[in-house]
Amino acid sequence: MSDPDLAIVSVESTIVDVPLIRPHKFATTTSEVQPILFVAVTTAGGVTGYGEGVVPGGPWWGGESVETMKQIVDRYIGPYIIGRGVDEISGVMLDIERIVANARFAKAAVDVAMHDAWGRSLGIPVASLLGGAFRTGVDVRWALGAAPLEEIVEEVTHKMEQRLNFSFKLKMGALDPVVDTERVVKIVEAFDGKVGFSIDVNARWDRFTALRHVPQLVDGGVELIEQPTPADQLDVLAEINRRVSAPVMADESVQTPHDAYEVAKLAAADVIALKTTKCGGLQRSKEVVAVAKAAGLRCHGATSIEGPIGTAASIHFACSEPGINYGTELFGPQLFAVELLKKPLEYSEGRCTCPRVRASASSWTWMS
Ligand SMILES: [Mg+2]
Secondary structure, three states: OOOHHHEEEEEEEEEEEEEEEEEEEOOOOEEEEEEEEEEEEEEOOOOEEEEEEOOOOOOOOOOOOHHHHHHHHHHHHHHHHOOOEOOOHHHHHHHHOOOOOOOHHHHHHHHHHHHHHHHHHHOOOHHHHOOOOOOOEEEEOEEEOOOOHHHHHHHHHHHHHOOOOOEEEEEOOOOOHHHHHHHHHHHHHHOOOOOEEEEEOOOOOOHHHHHHHHHHHHHOOOOEEEOOOOOOOHHHHHHHHHHOOOOEEEOOOOOOHHHHHHHHHHOOOOEEEEOOOOOOOHHHHHHHHHHHHHHOOEEEEOOOOOOHHHHHHHHHHHHHOOOEEEEEOOOHHHHEOOOOEOOOOOEEOOEEEOOOOOOOHHHEHHHO
């Protein structure tokens, strides 16, 4: 039986549109703001923990949006978990499966809020709940929207000069594939091999297109190929992985531990993009990483462009989980035009430091 002080007495959620420093162009859409669903879980002891429901710029990625997440949290998950302890995360997440299928981004917001409330109740960081931090921070790759060559060169140069990021990801899939491929190869050439670039097609190319252009990208110096083809076509991803020397990373293809198992079985990828959001929270993310580890796959700490709460949760996860062993792209708050924390996350020298203790409730400026 859980400590009565740890019992959940309320679950509240709020949608906030956070403006970005520049429009972020994905394969099919462009974001000017990042909508975030903030979820607050409060205990009988008066402690509130926060989580974020976040998808990258809308429902195009996986079908969920902040609006669907709000309904799922407010109407189904919230009332269902009232009275349960925030230290019962395993059991609560299991039981939620009885009333809500899939909807992993919404579940992640609740899972993180419970971890946060539990950690705050004990006065320890979330990384300690997950087994303890074994590193003090993570390397952070910066993602550039699908923008023209000149803009990209300027942004990369600026980031390098500021020593904020030393490796970069280029979004593809918005343009004609021939033009898009030429654009990316020119960007890589412009830095003469001194900057590491990966690409992400967000599952937008078919087999025919990918088999023609992925080898050209690899020959052009791209060091990592992320999800060129549709999520459910693992045999196609495996074929591409066999064809090219650069590692292939599965993102849309892996949301559950079983997805990771299927990718491993078919050798469809060398790296898994591990998002604590798309996996349904920190609890489930551990299971995905365990499968990857057992299969000799690496995991990259990926982002859905979470705000500082979701990003801090993913950094705590990455700092306590040796299986996150292919860097991260946990840059979300750096893309925001407003700072949501009184004590911001610390980005410098190409990395982000793991915050010792998550910011207190009073330090969230959006609440005031
Ligand atoms: Mg991706």
